[in-house]
Amino acid sequence: xxxxxxxxxxxxxxxxxxxxxxxxxxxxxxxxxxxxxxxxxxxxxxxxxxxxxxxxxxxxxxxxxxxxxxxxxxxxxxxxxxxxxxxxxxxxxxxxxxxxxxxxxxxxxxxxxxxxxxxxxxxxxxxxxxxxxxxxxxxxxxxxxxxxxx
Numbered sequence: 001x002x003x004x005x006x007x008x009x010x011x012x013x014x015x016x017x018x019x020x021x022x023x024x025x026x027x028x029x030x031x032x033x034x035x036x037x038x039x040x041x042x043x044x045x046x047x048x049x050x051x052x053x054x055x056x057x058x059x060x061x062x063x064x065x066x067x068x069x070x071x072x073x074x075x076x077x078x079x080x081x082x083x084x085x086x087x088x089x090x091x092x093x094x095x096x097x098x099x100x101x102x103x104x105x106x107x108x109x110x111x112x113x114x115x116x117x118x119x120x121x122x123x124x125x126x127x128x129x130x131x132x133x134x135x136x137x138x139x140x141x142x143x144x145x146x147x148x149x150x
Contacts, residue, residue, distance in 0.1 A: 118132055
């Protein structure tokens with residue numbers, strides 16, 4: 001018995017693999033250098049839009065719409081200093097690979113995971129001023145959403 005994947009399934013697997021690679025590198029740069037580089041995020045977002053074309057013109061429209069929604073949701077959080085600009089760019093870049101529903105789910109789950117991490121840091125380290133690396137919750141949320149856990 002062989003298991004053959006159709007072209008749409010292969011396309012989705014490619015998109016998810018590229019998205020996870022994109023976010024994993026961003027996590028490492030965030031953890032090691034405290035930065036999420038534009039030189040990584042911009043090509044990553046462009047690649048997300050390009051891979052969305054696997055689903056045709058409707059895929060590109062969905063990609064751009066998800067990016068716009070992510071930006072509209074995250075800009076007020078950024079303006080109130082809830083997250084840094086690199087975090088906004090990273091989530092908008094991740095949205096280029098995702099549907100609108102998956103993007104919104106990832107944003108909500110990212111903040112929930114960041115909240116749990118923040119509470120743990122406050123309890124364990126007794127440090128209310130410590131910032132967390134938001135790229136980690138973003139990667140975790142994407143893994144949960146695209147993995148079908150949520």
